[in-house]
Amino acid sequence: MTSYQNIAPFKSDAHLAHAHIIQSDAEALEIALNLAEQFKQTAVARDAQRVLPFEEIEAYSQSGLWAITVPKEYGGADVSSYTVAQIIALMSGADGSIGQIPQNHFYALEVLRNTGTQQQKQKLYTEVLQGARFGNALAEFKTKSASLKQTAIAPKADGFEVNGEKFYCTGSLFAHRIPTLVKDAEGHEFLAFIPRSSQGLELTDDWSGFGQRTTGSGTVKFKNVAVSTEDVIPFDAAFSQPTLVGPFAQIMHAAIETGIARAAFEETLVRVRQARPWIDSGAERASDDPLTKFELGRIIADVRASEVLLKQAARSIDAARPLPTAANIAKASLDVAKVRAHSTETALKASSKLIELAGSRGSQRADGLDRFWRNARVHTLHDASRWKYYFIANYLLNGVLPPRRGTL
CATH class of the missing domain: 1.20.140.10 (Butyryl-CoA Dehydrogenase, subunit A, domain 3)
Structure with a gap:
């Protein structure tokens, strides 16, 4: 079990501006076919030895495929849902873990599309176009039922503060931001796009499932983690x-x-x-x-x-x-x-x-x-x-x- 506290096992954010920007569904599918074939070659060894695919995920996001759902008005290809599904199926056939890792990234972008402000969309979509990866901290392991959430967000003078613990945090070990499901004192739910390098944020590689072994679906803990107001969007509104x-x-x-x-x-x-x-x-x-x-x-x-x-x-x-x-x-x-x-x-x-x-x-x-x-x-x-x-x-x-x- 490995703990990653404010340690990035990937390159610094300075590389983000060099990510490729995909222009069409056809280009996205062509790139995905080539990458999937590459990932397939070493899939057995990664699974057997539980080697986390840091290099593969870097190549995956730098290819531009993690930005394909960004709306056209923000510079993305905004490909069809069928194209997204085909690409995830291709990657999952090559390596089930790699196929699942970006799922919550695209999920967070869909929530952003529906409940984010124009300023928030401009900021976060731009990061994704540059190569940023979003993980997730949605589920909790220690509550009585899966629907109960205890991770809390509270207002502070210069923004918010988050405290809590999450599990099944697929993709967070590879992420630059970790969209986190939080509740305020009134019970309203929000998605906080918390930077991976935030003080008080700790990631633990303790996922021990017998399958999907390299998804990085471990624990994320938040202890007095400061969050900017511009990085918090409504979550429950996406379903009401x-x-x-x-x-x-x-x-x-x-x-x-x-x-x-x-x-x-x-x-x-x-x-x-x-x-x-x-x-x-x-x-x-x-x-x-x-x-x-x-x-x-x-x-x-x-x-x-x-x-x-x-x-x-x-x-x-x-x-x-x-x-x-x-x-x-x-x-x-x-x-x-x-x-x-x-x-x-x-x-x-x-x-x-x-x-x-x-x-x-x-x-x-x-x-x-x-x-x-x-x-x-x-x-x-x-x-x-x-x-x-x-x-x-x-x-x-x-x-x-x-x-x-x-x-x-």
């Missing part, structure tokens, strides 16, 4: 009115699982071609085994279904963006719930079948085939798919709109 914050957050999680599922299936094809046929099949090659073909056919049907559902959900989000209403936000949320539920089951099935169809040799630690299942299993714990199905059915049967929050 129709916004895309919830469905946009959730489609990125669905993309992570869809990407893992696709990569697991493609790896299965490789391993089946290398495997020996089952003795009862009568086949000369495993690739001619009829029951193996049956299983492969089922897997690719599910993977493709998740991909189609992902695209449909992204289209619903983009259709609602110009003029969000209760109706089109509900449609987007329900479409995202469908892919979120389906991708959960598909990622778990595809990653398990990979090892099964690879045969006994698929269990060899050096190949790291288990990482697909471990990453899928840990990530799918983020939200319960059974509740996705409940919200879908409750709307169809009773016309009850789904709740507005980031966990649908």
